[in-house]
Amino acid sequence: MTAAGQPIRVVVVDDHAIFRSGLKADLAPDIHVLAEAATVEEAIAAVAAHTPDVVLLDVHLPGGRGQGGREVISGCAGMLGQVKFLALSVSDAAEDVVSVIRAGARGYVTKSISGTEISDAVRRVAGGDAVFSPRLAGFVLDAFGTAEVAVEDELDKLSARELEVMRLIARGYSYKEVAKALFISIKTVETHVSAVLRKLQLSSRHELTRWAADRRLL
Amino acid sequence: MSAKMYRSTDRVVAGVCAGLAEHLGLRVGTVRAIMAGSCFLFGAGVVFYAWLWILVPLAGDDAASGAPQLADDGGPRLRLFRPAPPAEPAPAELGAGGPAQPRGDRARPGFSVGAREILVGGALVVAAVLLFSARAGVNLNLGTIIPLGVIAAGAVLAWMQLDATRRVGLLNAAKMDTPWSVARFVAGLILVVAGVLIIVTGSGSWALVWASVVASVAVLAGVGLVLAPWALKFWRDLQAERAGRIRETQRAEIAAHLHDSVLQTLALIQKRADSPQDVSRLARAQERELRSWIYQDAGQDTGRLVAGIKAVCAEVEDLHGLPVELVTVGDAELGEPMRALVQATREAVLNGVRHGGTPVSVYVEAAPSGVDVFVKDRGPGFDPGAVPPDRLGVRESVVGRMQRNGGSAEIISSPDGTEVRLHLPGGPAQAAAATGTARNTDAEEAK
Numbered sequence: 096m097t098a099a100g101q102p103i104r105v106v107v108v109d110d111h112a113i114f115r116s117g118l119k120a121d122l123a124p125d126i127h128v129l130a131e132a133a134t135v136e137e138a139i140a141a142v143a144a145h146t147p148d149v150v151l152l153d154v155h156l157p158g159g160r161g162q163g164g165r166e167v168i169s170g171c172a173g174m175l176g177q178v179k180f181l182a183l184s185v186s187d188a189a190e191d192v193v194s195v196i197r198a199g200a201r202g203y204v205t206k207s208i209s210g211t212e213i214s215d216a217v218r219r220v221a222g223g224d225a226v227f228s229p230r231l232a233g234f235v236l237d238a239f240g241t242a243e244v245a246v247e248d249e250l251d252k253l254s255a256r257e258l259e260v261m262r263l264i265a266r267g268y269s270y271k272e273v274a275k276a277l278f279i280s281i282k283t284v285e286t287h288v289s290a291v292l293r294k295l296q297l298s299s300r301h302e303l304t305r306w307a308a309d310r311r312l313l
Numbered sequence: 314m315s316a317k318m319y320r321s322t323d324r325v326v327a328g329v330c331a332g333l334a335e336h337l338g339l340r341v342g343t344v345r346a347i348m349a350g351s352c353f354l355f356g357a358g359v360v361f362y363a364w365l366w367i368l369v370p371l372a373g374d375d376a377a378s379g380a381p382q383l384a385d386d387g388g389p390r391l392r393l394f395r396p397a398p399p400a401e402p403a404p405a406e407l408g409a410g411g412p413a414q415p416r417g418d419r420a421r422p423g424f425s426v427g428a429r430e431i432l433v434g435g436a437l438v439v440a441a442v443l444l445f446s447a448r449a450g451v452n453l454n455l456g457t458i459i460p461l462g463v464i465a466a467g468a469v470l471a472w473m474q475l476d477a478t479r480r481v482g483l484l485n486a487a488k489m490d491t492p493w494s495v496a497r498f499v500a501g502l503i504l505v506v507a508g509v510l511i512i513v514t515g516s517g518s519w520a521l522v523w524a525s526v527v528a529s530v531a532v533l534a535g536v537g538l539v540l541a542p543w544a545l546k547f548w549r550d551l552q553a554e555r556a557g558r559i560r561e562t563q564r565a566e567i568a569a570h571l572h573d574s575v576l577q578t579l580a581l582i583q584k585r586a587d588s589p590q591d592v593s594r595l596a597r598a599q600e601r602e603l604r605s606w607i608y609q610d611a612g613q614d615t616g617r618l619v620a621g622i623k624a625v626c627a628e629v630e631d632l633h634g635l636p637v638e639l640v641t642v643g644d645a646e647l648g649e650p651m652r653a654l655v656q657a658t659r660e661a662v663l664n665g666v667r668h669g670g671t672p673v674s675v676y677v678e679a680a681p682s683g684v685d686v687f688v689k690d691r692g693p694g695f696d697p698g699a700v701p702p703d704r705l706g707v708r709e710s711v712v713g714r715m716q717r718n719g720g721s722a723e724i725i726s727s728p729d730g731t732e733v734r735l736h737l738p739g740g741p742a743q744a745a746a747a748t749g750t751a752r753n754t755d756a757e758e759a760k
C-alpha cells in the first residue's frame with residue numbers, strides 16, 4: 096500500500112509490445128512502470144524481482160501451461176499481500192474474466208478503457224480497493240442472482256446494498272456517480288465493491304458453481 | 314517365431330498360412346496342409362482362414378503407417394492373387410469375368426477390382442466344375458449345394474464388407490455409417506443364417522434344429538465376446554480419425570473466416586487511414602463481429618431479447634461510429650411487447666449517441682418479474698420537460714411506445730448525462746406473482 100503522493104510502481108504484462116508502449120504513454124505521471132513482461136515466465140520473474148504495487152495483467156498470455164494471467168497470479172501467490180493484480184483484457188468472455196478474478200486479481204478492466212480511467216483504476220487497486228467494469232458487475236449479478244434470497248453463508252449472497260451498487264456499476268455509473276445516486280460516500284462504495292470481490296473470490300455458492308459450469312469455468 | 318502375428322506379403326491367397334507358420338515356427342507347407350485338411354471338417358478351415366484374414370494385419374501394415382498401402386488399387390493385388398489355385402483351371406472364365414466389370418467401379422471404395430474379379434472368377438470356376446461333374450455323371454445333391462452356395466455368398470458378402478471397411482474405413486471414417494455397408498453386412502448375415510437353417514432342417518428333425526439353433530447362438534455369443542475388444546479398438550480408431558477430421562475442418566473454417574472478415578477489414582482500414590472516424594467505425598464493427606463469432610454462446614439465439622438488443626446496439630454503433638457498451642443479465646423470449654422494448658431501446662440509444670455524443674452504456678436485466686433496460690450517456694443532458702412538443706422523438710418513440718405496451722419509461726437528465734430507464738413487467742401470471750415481492754431494482758429510482 097502506498098501513501099498519498101508517492102508514485103505507484105507497476106509492472107505491465109502483455110504480449111503485445113505495441114499495447115504495452117501505448118499503455119505506458121497513457122498512464123498518469125504518478126504511475127511508474129518498473130518493468131514489462133510478455134510471457135507467463137517473464138511476468139512471474141519480473142514481479143518477483145521488483146515487487147511492484149500493481150501488476151497490470153493481460154488475461155491471455157503465451158507461455159507457462161497455457162493458462163495465461165491466472166497462472167501468473169498463482170505463480171505469485173506468496174506475494175498477493177503486497178502485490179495487487181489488475182486484470183486487463185480485450186476478452187469479454189465470462190470464463191476469462193471470472194477465472195482471473197477468482198485466482199486473486201483485484202479488478203478487471205477492458206483494454207478499450209481511457210488513460211485517465213486506467214490510471215484511476217491503478218490507484219484504486221493500489222489503495223486496496225477493487226475495480227469492477229460494468230461487464231464484471233454484470234457477471235456478478237448474473238452469477239449471484241439479482242434477487243435477494245435467503246442463504247446460510249453470508250459469502251453466498253449479495254446484500255441489498257451490494258446489489259444496488261453492482262447494478263449501478265453495470266449501468267455504467269462511475270464510483271462517484273454511484274455514491275451520489277445512493278447518498279453514500281465514495282469510500283462506502285469502495286467498501287461494498289471490495290466486499291463483493293471477496294465474495295466472488297471465496298464463495299463456493301451452489302449457484303455460482305452451476306453458473307460457472309454452464310460457462311465451462313470449472 | 315515372431316511375437317506378433319502378421320499376414321505374410323509372400324502369399325498365395327492372403328498370406329495367412331505363411332504368417333501363421335512364421336508365428337508358430339512351423340513350415341509353411343505343413344500349415345497349408347493342415348488348413349486345407351481342416352476345410353473338410355465342416356468348413357472349419359475356411360472359417361478360420363477368413364477369420365485370420367480379417368483380424369491379422371498385413372506385415373508392415375501397422376496402424377496408420379500402413380495407410381498408403383491400403384489405397385484402393387486393384388492392380389497389384391490382382392497380380393498377387395493370380396497364382397491362386399482356383400484361377401488355374403479356368404483362365405477363360407476369369408478373363409471373361411474380369412474385363413466385364415465396368416472400370417468405373419474402381420472408384421467405389423470397399424470392393425477393389427481385384428477382389429471382385431477373383432470372386433466372380435471363383436464363382437464361375439465352381440459353376441464350371443459343378444456343370445462338368447454333372448455331365449460326367451456325378452450325382453449332385455442340389456439340396457446340399459444350394460445352401461452351401463448361399464452360405465458362401467453370405468459370408469463373402471459380409472466379410473468382404475468387413476475387410477473393405479477395415480482397409481478403407483481408416484481412410485474414410487464416414488464409410489462405416491453409410492446405410493449401404495450396414496445393409497450389405499446384414500444381408501450377408503441373413504444369407505448365412507438362412508443357409509445354415511436350410512442345411513440343418515433338410516437333414517434332421519426339429520429337435521436337431523432346435524439344438525443347432527441353441528448351439529449357434531452360443532457360438533455367436535462366444536464370437537461376440539471375442540470380437541468385442543477388436544470392435545472397440547476399431548471404433549476408437551474411427552472416432553480418432555473423425556476427431557482429427559473435424560479439427561481439420563474447423564481449422565479451415567477459422568482460416569476462411571479470418572480471411573473473409575479480419576483481413577478484409579484490415580485492408581479497408583489501410584485504405585481509409587486518413588479518416589479516423591471511418592477507421593474506428595470499421596475497427597469497432599469488426600471487433601463486434603469477431604467477438605460474436607468467438608464467444609458465440611447460448612445468449613446468441615435469435616428470437617431472444619439479448620440478441621435483439623445486441624443487434625440494435627450494433628446498428629447504432631455502425632450508424633454513428635460511437636461505441637455502445639452493452640451489459641446483460643438474464644434473457645427472455647422475444648415476444649410482442651419485448652419487440653417494442655427493443656425498439657424503444659434503439660431509440661433511446663440513438664438519442665444518447667446523437668445528443669450525448671459520447672459512448673453509451675446499455676444495461677439489460679431480464680427476470681421473470683420483468684425486464685429493465687437502462688441507457689446512459691455522458692452528454693450535456695437536456696430537460697425532458699423543455700423538449701418542444703413538435704419534437705416527437707423521445708416522447709413518442711420511447712415513452713409512448715413503452716406505455717402502449719404496458720411498460721413504463723423514465724428519462725432522467727442532468728449535466729452529467731442522461732439516463733433512460735425502461736421497464737416492462739413480465740407475463741400476466743408472472744407479473745401478478747411478482748408485484749408483491751420486493752423489487753429492489755427500483756430502490757434507487759425512488760430517490
